[in-house]
Amino acid sequence: SQTIHQWPATLVQPVGSPLSLECTVEGTSNPNLYWYRQAAGRGLQLLFYSVGIGQISSEVPQNLSASRPQDRQFILSSKKLLLSDSGFYLCAWSVQGARQPQHFGDGTRLSIL
Amino acid sequence: GENVEQHPSTLSVQEGDSAVIKCTYSDSASNYFPWYKQELGKGPQLIIDIRSNVGEKKDQRIAVTLNKTAKHFSLHITETQPEDSAVYFCAARGMDTGRRALTFGSGTRLQVQP
Numbered sequence: 001s002q003t004i005h006q007w008p009a010t011l012v013q014p015v016g017s018p019l020s021l022e023c024t025v026e027g028t029s030n031p032n033l034y035w036y037r038q039a040a041g042r043g044l045q046l047l048f049y050s051v052g053i054g055q056i057s058s059e060v061p062q063n064l065s066a067s068r069p070q071d072r073q074f075i076l077s078s079k080k081l082l083l084s085d086s087g088f089y090l091c092a093w094s095v096q097g098a099r100q101p102q103h104f105g106d107g108t109r110l111s112i113l
Numbered sequence: 114g115e116n117v118e119q120h121p122s123t124l125s126v127q128e129g130d131s132a133v134i135k136c137t138y139s140d141s142a143s144n145y146f147p148w149y150k151q152e153l154g155k156g157p158q159l160i161i162d163i164r165s166n167v168g169e170k171k172d173q174r175i176a177v178t179l180n181k182t183a184k185h186f187s188l189h190i191t192e193t194q195p196e197d198s199a200v201y202f203c204a205a206r207g208m209d210t211g212r213r214a215l216t217f218g219s220g221t222r223l224q225v226q227p
Contacts, residue, residue, distance in 0.1 A: 006156075034214055041216040042219060043119075043218055043219040043220050044202065044217045045204060046214045046215075046216075059214070065197075090157070099115075099144055099145035099164055100145075101159050102147070102215060103159065103207070104149075104156035104157045104158070105156050106155050107156050
């Protein structure tokens with residue numbers, strides 16, 4: 001069966017520090033991968049998605065970037081964090097193709113001080 | 114792009130009663146509509162989904178209906194139990210070929226009172 005792992009589960013970082021959140025998927029090949037951010041009490045906002053190694057599409061301009069160095073690895077990064085980057089970050093995967101469900105990891109809660 | 118609105122934002126029911134959550138979408142070409150349940154501190158879990166060629170789908174106590182003409186879809190939970198308490202999100206996938214992701218509603222916090 002397929003599983004998705006995100007780490008760390010929680011992270012507290014000072015303003016201006018760098019960020020690296022990692023997501024890996026097991027049990028499937030060539031998945032679509034996604035990064036979402038969820039503000040407190042709000043819905044999910046898509047940040048990035050990837051259909052293959054090295055292929056990244058950005059949904060909103062922001063202080064973050066994403067990379068996919070391996071087929072089942074997706075990384076969310078920042079060079080200098082802002083207070084507004086605080087939130088709950090979720091990684092998801094889906095099988096390639098239309099109308100396929102997305103499956104989420106358990107997220108990383110990021111607090112910027 | 115797609116816009117999804119979800120109502121109500123909070124819903125409280127007595128154990129054993131039914132709960133209904135409604136969503137509307139803007140892109141008439143949208144063809145896939147999943148529902149997710151999110152418990153505190155966890156990622157959303159897919160509970161049921163429906164595709165545009167189907168009007169209704171049921172899985173035990175959970176059902177989803179889709180009205181393509183009116184561009185709305187609903188989640189129905191019957192015989193609610195305390196463990197159904199969570200935040201529920203609807204989502205829709207539009208036909209923009211450059212975008213393979215979902216647009217989510219803002220969520221409904223369901224509280225089932227024992």
